Amino acid sequence: MLRVSLRNLLVNKLRLLLTVMAVVIGVSFVSGTFVLSDTMVKAFDELYTGLTSGTDVVVRSKSAYEADVTTTGGQVRPVDDGLVETVRAVPGVAAAEGSVFGFALIIDKDGVPIQPGGAPTFGTSISADLELSGGGTMREGRPPSGPDEMVIDARTAHQAGFEVGDDVDVVLEDGRKTYELVGIVGFGETDSLLGATLSGWDLPTAQEALGKTGLVDEIDARAEDGVSADDLRGRIATVLPDGVEAVTGEQVAEDSTESVRDALGIFTTVLLVFAGVALLVGSFVIWNTFNVLVAQRRREVALLRAVGATRRQVLGGVLSEAVAIGAVAGLLGLVSGIGLALGIRSLLGLVGVDIPSTSPAIEMRTVVAGLVVGLGVTAVAAVLPAWSATRVAPMEALRDVVPVSRGSGRIRHLAGWVTTGVGAGLLLLIALMGNQRWWTVIATVTTFAGLVVVGPSLARGLARVADHGRRGNGWRLAARNVRRSSRRAAATALALTIGLTVVVAVSVTASSLKDSVTEAVSGGNRSDLILEAEGAGMGISPAVADLLRVRDDVRDVVELREWGAQIAGAGQLVTGLDPRGLDRVLDLGMESGAVTDLAPGRILVSASNAEDLGVRPGDELVVTFPETGPATFEVAGTFGRGSLINAHYVISMADFEANVTSRLDGAILLTVADGIGPDEAKATIEEAVAEYPNVEVNTPADITRDARASVDQLLGIVTALLLLAVVVAVLGIVNTLALSVVERTRELGLMRAVGATRRQVRAVVRRESVLMSLLGALTGVALGVGSGAALARALGDEGITTVSVPLLTVGVYFAIAVAVGVLAALGPARRASRVDVLRAVTTE
Amino acid sequence: MRTEPAETPGRAATETPLAARAVRARKVYGEGDTAVVALDDVSLDLPSGEFTAIMGPSGSGKSTLMHCLAGLDTLTAGQVLVREIDLATLSDRERTILRRDRLGFVFQSFNLLPTLTAEENITLPADLAGRAPDPEWQRTVVAKLDLGARLCHRPSELSGGQQQRVAVARALISRPEVVFADEPTGALDQKAGTELLRFLRSVVDELGQTVLMVTHDPGAAAYADRVVFLVDGAIVEELAAPTRGAILDVMSRLGA
Structure with a gap:
């Protein structure tokens, strides 16, 4: 059987390639992600090890908890530089230096x-x-x-x-x-x-x-010869005051590498999710391909059964074909994944992210994951088709007709519609209720599962509509072909449905986010100008605020800073705001308490988070700062409109400065004196801060525009990644069409004989393809809009306050999906138009 | 596109214009030592309104001759003319349109698209041309072939004989210059075969159509006005107003 299976594979190399590619894309995504993150971790590890190579022991303040470096920059509370002398005096210390x-x-x-x-x-x-x-x-x-x-x-x-x-x-x-x-x-x-x-x-x-006059962030010490780093660490530890720790340089390097690994963890997870989508689509393509192959080979299987192959051998034969494809796909995916990772790394280098160079890290896990995913997806997707192959009776008639797909059973059919209905209803309900993340996923998956069952009916329905096309223009023949093999058409279309659903859902969410930003700015902002650090800068010097405060044409100057802290065991961003003039630059939308209640020792909490934490005004809330540890605040009020400044927890600037070393402002909100127009104000202030070229002076309109642009940028990246899944779906369409064309050689030849021009034959194949992609586009867009709306409603806490469907974008995706149908048909249609008429019509 | 009205039946063969003809048709497969001559300077006239049968042993080139006359295959040398149009001067597209509008085909089996109903199969050439068939002619053809009750059926719901009749109706729908029938009864039982041949005969006699049929069955060939015998790619004998006995005589003489 194995030999038969392998020979089957090699008969049609194009088909093999298409089938393999459907899996390769997903696998290379998986392995590329692993290689990229492993290589980066390895590079950072080497870098940190190098950086601390001459340092045996590092003395620094203890961190209250392991804070996310991206929110704190790894800052620990500086220590008095007098401690340097103390450390230097420890026996065994060859040298010790403070650093900031x-x-x-x-x-x-x-x-x-x-x-x-x-x-x-x-x-x-x-x-x-x-x-x-x-x-x-x-x-x-x-x-x-x-x-x-x-x-x-x-x-x-x-x-x-x-x-x-x-x-x-x-x-x-x-x-x-x-x-x-x-x-x-x-x-x-x-x-x-x-x-x-x-x-x-x-x-x-x-x-x-x-x-940091009189302070150092850490003290680096080197041991004398014969004193081990561990020994020295122990000796130094005894002379340190409370809250200060001594760690070996090796440990510091490990910790730093670990934090890089953690930071990359999120990135890796996100990429793996995209890979998962591509693999899901790929498994659909495989499933469909094997279904078609088994259908086409019924005669062959029947013959094998007749000459004595057991059911198990038939099952094994089909599965080993799948395993062979899976193994090839896994290997190819692995190799191209490594190439992908290297490519991305050099790309990052080109855009200015200087990643320390090292050889690519290909760990065992990557190889195993790539192969297992490739094999697993292919084998699992082929199980059902393989099983149906075992049902072929040995005496199956040796008919030369295209196998007709059986209609689905009534109960199955009904169950499909019920599932689809329940899923869609659930989505609607969730969109109305809001704040149901997991249910959004469940409802989407339910609806999709229903679509899998009713897909063939939908395909037939669509075909019935297309059947009314003008005579002879190909629509009717295309529609009939879709109707005849509606299961195959549906399975092909559903792969596209998955891809489009995620793409459309993401764009609906992004569009909602953009509108929410606009709403937040227009609804919550009262300032005339907002100063921010340009690009991805760390912040604005507080000197800028001081400079503005003394000006006559500026009325209110409110600095805003944010830092990572821990509340109720979870990492959060805490915003520091100056209560003075706060309500003149910002409307936080207080739901209880007042902005004027914000004072040292008090905290304002967003209404949604207050509800989650179960705190009300007057209650106490403990905020743990990484540098200074836990501090107790009294909840002074709750607010509903923190989305403009992305804030859930607001404390006074005095408290913020007491607990956070960095004095950089995240933003400065201004109002100008009466009688100064926005353009004039912007020009004046830009002039005033000319010394600080990293400061960007924005009007509220600028902020809205920039925020929308940055959402668009993110959307672009996410969409590009998701489009890979669409590419896989397109491969599926090509595959199905190619298989159908082979299967229908005689029909196509007959058409040519009785007077169909090559163009007409191509049109039939193309229209069949368009019908399939239309089905995928319709279901994908509908499901995507539904789940996107539900998702946007579920992300109210993240600042999405309104739902908007980007009709133009969705329309474009729809058009692209249909255009893709035309493109996918190019090859198969060409092949169809070139069938040998004589061979098709003569019976030999 | 049509240049002449349908021929009236009963015209004398000598005066009848030619629907199609082959002039010194030569077809060679392969090259050099392995070259096989399928047609060796064959000239054949197909007068309008005549039912011609081509007979010959396997490999005699009878199918090749028909395929070349029908524009399905091209000659190595010589000419095929349909109503004095040289097929060699036509592009693939023009030949396709000629097949669609001016020729009809009936193959041994697999004549119909399984997704179309009988009626849709019949009107397929007209549909491909983007025009509606002449309704009166369509009614005539359907009635002639006794298909009225079967029009809405799919091919899979029709018997072999019915399927071949639908194919004949399809071949006639555009009032072709010639209907080419390649072993049309080959896959049918005796009764259905006889029935189909009677239909073909009446199509010639009553509708004035021209039919060229390839067959190896002397009984089938006896329905024709004339039988042409082909051996090794050359016409060796012609028999006008053939009977089954006369055909068998020639066949045994030719050792086929």
């Missing part, structure tokens, strides 16, 4: 801030002891010394054309300063740390520049 980190934005020669996409712009002290500076080495010049000297990383120097001896402007928390560039730093072979820009000073200068 903070915000420092380098301005290039044209006055433009150097701000690589996503990577931080940080400043630090450069250790006088070169071994303690880890992987950093002086590429040119010398280490900085004294209050006027600095060094920068090689990448920034190269990019901005700075050379040793130049003056470099840097924006700091306190304002803008100029230093003389005395050296350029590299990190082993890489020019920068992950694309981050680095400004380095000697310790006292760094302390001053970063607003």
